[in-house]
Amino acid sequence: MSTATLDWYGCATFRLRTPEGLTVFLDAYLDRVPDAERSGVEVDDVTEADWILVGHSHFDHLWGAERIAVRTGATVVGSYESVRILARLGVPEEQLLAVAGGERLALDATTVVRVLPSLHSCVWSSQPMPPADEVCLGELGLTLQERTAKMQALWAGLGALGDDVRAHLAAADLSERGDGGALVFVLDTSEGSVLFQDSIGCWSGVLGGESPDVAILAVAGRGNRDGEPVQGSTADFVAEQAAALGARRVVPCHHDDWLPGFSRAIDTAPIRAAVERASPGTALVDLGYADGHRLFESPLT
Template structure:
């Protein structure tokens, strides 16, 4: 069996499992200041399933277009299903989930859904190599107020890029709520693939997961059991990988997907590489290019 992987930026990937096409998230439409991933959601002509990790725009956008154009079924939270129904996707194509479900994708491939938790976007964040502490025990009302303030503090774009953004906004879907993050474990005859699109987990759930390959986001402030990690991005990545014990890890969510001006195309993940070389030297670290079509298993 041949299993290939294409990256479209952020945490959007396409798995081709011997002809079964499975998208992991679907966000790919971006303004010209973002690095060119060579793709648009309208240009996707083949998909059987899409697994959406949570309902924010930078993960769910494009799912409606891909589902309508290909007939793909979409697995995601109930909020994801609500957003897609509102966007005109047939109810028959939606598989709303809360975690605990197992779906058969074809005769040989299944996916199990796990409840997860979003990174602490209400708290301070930093790139890998920077330790963050504090913000423990913050009540939900204060978290919500901080998040609302962060959303109001938007970086303005130059006029030409702002015009591009306005055009993109016409096709954008998503929710201000994450809808409850979900992780996925895909089981194929050649091995298992664990997908986590946001830096958060419930430790009791993660402890039961093992996979041959982990595909994970590596940006933001990690969330462990509802509290921000006291440490760094590499601390979080170490925690996931030493638990799940994959042979390979594919890192994502570290490109400049939003096209922020004066921002590198890729965040430096050297601190993650250095940490894993010490604590898990046998794990192969993969930073794919866009649409590389790499062999995954």
């Protein structure tokens, strides 16, 4: 009997296949620089997709959706900013659905996705990519202008990156206006439900109302709880979200070294330990690249 499978392609990009034959991409960032870890699948390898659900408009989530959509005819669901970018890049309007949170979409006769408003990680923080067990404090109550100034200071240091990375960033430049408003997707399939979060931030009241079987959670960056940087560690924040959701499985994402010199690999061992303490009934399942994980199958390992 067919079963739902989940393939991770690095960063926060996944392919979900349902027993009924539906193919859904969660984000679409597949191409890498030569020195990066590679999943073995790039944008030009994708020939089948029915839907692409994009969590936010940054290049490491959206770039690639325009080519996959044009090649396969897939419908892309994303923020109004993501849709604006994709329309400018030539994706037909009939393949674009703009959402902001609160929408419910039928992907086929058996799979429905609900869209939730979410938050991006605190990329402007002086600790934008801490180790998972590092405690981060402070930076509360900053205005948007203060956060923007901190972000500009961080970007000023990118000139020291290697030629390959700078060329990659130039090619992936979508001229986006920020993250476009982060989204979380909850897919209800014939076998179970899966929540997809591609940046480590949330509205706790929104997330706390969900109870998926599987939660894909971003585990890299300075966490954002209800609009303020998390006071504590990434590991404890992920564990807090896992406990609130009560999912049987948590699948981490955005934790590989997807753009060396710009990103960093995140050790998930402290996250696993924190999840075990906070939510003993939840198993953290750390996927390898493109390994066809059987999403709802027991035992939970």
